[in-house]
Amino acid sequence: MGDTFNVYCDESCHLERGRSPVMMLGCIWCPTAMSRSISDRIRGVKAYHGLTTQDDYTPPNKPFEIKWTKVSPAKADFYNDLVNLFFEEPNLRFRGVLIPDKSKLRHSVFDQTHDDWYYKMMFLLIDRIVNPEDRYRIYLDIKDTRSEEKRSKLETILRHRARDQNGNVIERVQQIRSHESELMQLADLLMGAITYINRRNIGDLHSQTANKGKLEVVNRIQKLSGKSLTETTWQGERKLNLLRWEAQNGGSLPC
DSSP states (O other), X not given: OOOEEEEEEEEESOSTTOSOSOEEEEEEEEEHHHHHHHHHHHHHHHHHTTSOOGGGGSXXXXXXXXXXXXXXXXXXXXXXXXXXXXXXXXXXXXXXXXXXXXXXXXXXXXXXOHHHHHHHHHHHHHHTTOOTTSEEEEEEEOOSTTHHHHHHHHHHHHHHHTTOTTSSSEEEEEEEOGGGOHHHHHHHHHHHHHHHHHSSOHHHHTSTTSOHHHHHHHHXXXXXXXXXXXXXXXXXXXXXXXXXXXXXXXXXXXX
């Protein structure tokens, strides 16, 4: 018997006609046996910076939620400490699929809908981390009224491609709310930083109106990963693995 892993998946700007042309899918994963202790470490960082207390985790309270949209110069130290935690913790890994310009997609050429393509991208995200000798519990952030439909279809696709009709490899695909999971929140932070640097040019990043807190976080991730965050990493990269997916001939899935 192999190991069991929790996989926390998130998505950004996934709608076909959203405001930003940059879209990203990402996931953080770790051994199931380590998920609680790592979550406690993240809570400890929150507490150290005075952003939450143990009482905040008593229902129906909602403790401070880590979000890229909340990154500011005043909270840069907090978010940099979270980045440090990710790179220091050997049991945490991240994989992302970056679509730099979804306006180039031409779904009709391939007789597919945007939803069809979305599931292909989700499969591309998760399939590369799945070892058929291990077991996976996949958690999705609840986004909209169609979340259950997406969950069910993704579970079917992943099990079919893994020849796993009995759920021995893909144990479950389950919806959760991001405020319930520190690891889901950490995925949002890493995705946000990667998306941020890919949707801005150099001039924007160094302008007077740029968010200096966000730039600090991006720079910290670049330094600790040794990656630009704008290019595909080596396929075997274990810590921060990124695929920059470019539409080919209108949006086909690469071989």
